[in-house]
Amino acid sequence: MRIAKRQGKVAIFPTCLVEYQAPGVGHDMVKVYERNGVECTLADTTACCGAPYLHSGDLKAFTRIAEKNVKDLARSVRKGNDIVVPQPTCGYVLKKDYVVYVGTDEARLVAEHTYDAAEYLMRLHKADGTSLDTEFNGFVPETVAYHTPCHLKAQNIGLKSRDLIKLTGAKVKLVQQCSGIDGMWGLRAENAELSMPMARKLADELKRAAGDVVAGDCHLANTAITEQTGEVPLHPLQLIARAYGIPEEGEQR
Incomplete structure (x- = not known):
């Protein structure tokens, strides 16, 4: 609606x-x-x-x-x-x-x-007087393994992406391990020896969470997840779009 x-x-x-x-x-x-x-x-x-x-x-x-x-x-x-x-x-x-x-x-x-x-x-x-459309007639996974990015936690706003995903009815499994990217630090070759073990630990925690879908707000962290697991996480807003039945770009209705 x-x-x-x-x-x-x-x-x-x-x-x-x-x-x-x-x-x-x-x-x-x-x-x-x-x-x-x-x-x-x-x-x-x-x-x-x-x-x-x-x-x-x-x-x-x-x-x-x-x-x-x-x-x-x-x-x-x-x-x-x-x-x-x-x-x-x-x-x-x-x-x-x-x-x-x-x-x-x-x-x-x-x-x-x-x-x-x-x-x-x-x-x-x-807020008073406003609300979201909570009729989700599209694809809603049963479980979502949601990675909470460090720079989002540092904003001290709470887990708003988790709360948004939960509105769809999906069960959210939190994964809060750092990806090892840390802004630009983890992208430098000289830091790989320190950053890669953190990324592997994140991958292990995501595997243990065993969500039907992996989601995460941070594209840099999501890149590390893809490198370690082969899975491409959805941004929470993409997950909400699919739950509304909004097709992915290039996808036919």
């Missing part, structure tokens, strides 16, 4: 990972949001959040990027939008790091109006 009334207005900060590696996540996110009465547009900037520079120690380059992004994102907020971010590392940067390294009123304004993709939906569902 599509919700006709407008329940929110968001500017999506798509992130490099979604825009260039997993665009289907962004497309499914828009379809799920619009089904639930949330008007979507792109943020006034779709540039990199700067995390690769920050995590590499180039604070000068990061701060330059952050200052420009803050001005552009603040413009989106002043148009009446909340900012929604489908990747936890980038969401953490907007919520936490911009406040620390830019430190302006605009940085705080952006942080106060920035939400993780599932966080925003659960906020709607719990």
Whole structure:
């Protein structure tokens, strides 16, 4: 059941990972949001959040990027939008790091109006006068092994993706082992000896969870999961889209 009334207005900060590696996540996110009465547009900037520079120690380059992004994102907020971010590392940067390294009123304004993709939906569902469509007539797995990304836990918002998935009726099995990626650290060859055992431990825990479907918000962590298990995790918003019966891109109804 599509919700006709407008329940929110968001500017999506798509992130490099979604825009260039997993665009289907962004497309499914828009379809799920619009089904639930949330008007979507792109943020006034779709540039990199700067995390690769920050995590590499180039604070000068990061701060330059952050200052420009803050001005552009603040413009989106002043148009009446909340900012929604489908990747936890980038969401953490907007919520936490911009406040620390830019430190302006605009940085705080952006942080106060920035939400993780599932966080925003659960906020709607719990608020007075708004709710989510909970008629799931598509594919709903019996069990979901859900990996909680470190940068999502660090936002201290609770397990909103887990709560969102549970609305479908699926049983959620939590897996909270770090993937060993840690921003950019785990992608460097010199750190492989330390990062790979963590990724293998995550794979072992996912196998023990034995979910019908594996889900995770972080594309970087999901990449490690795929490398270790051969399974491609779904972003929680993709899982919700399939549960609504929204077909995967390229799939015929």
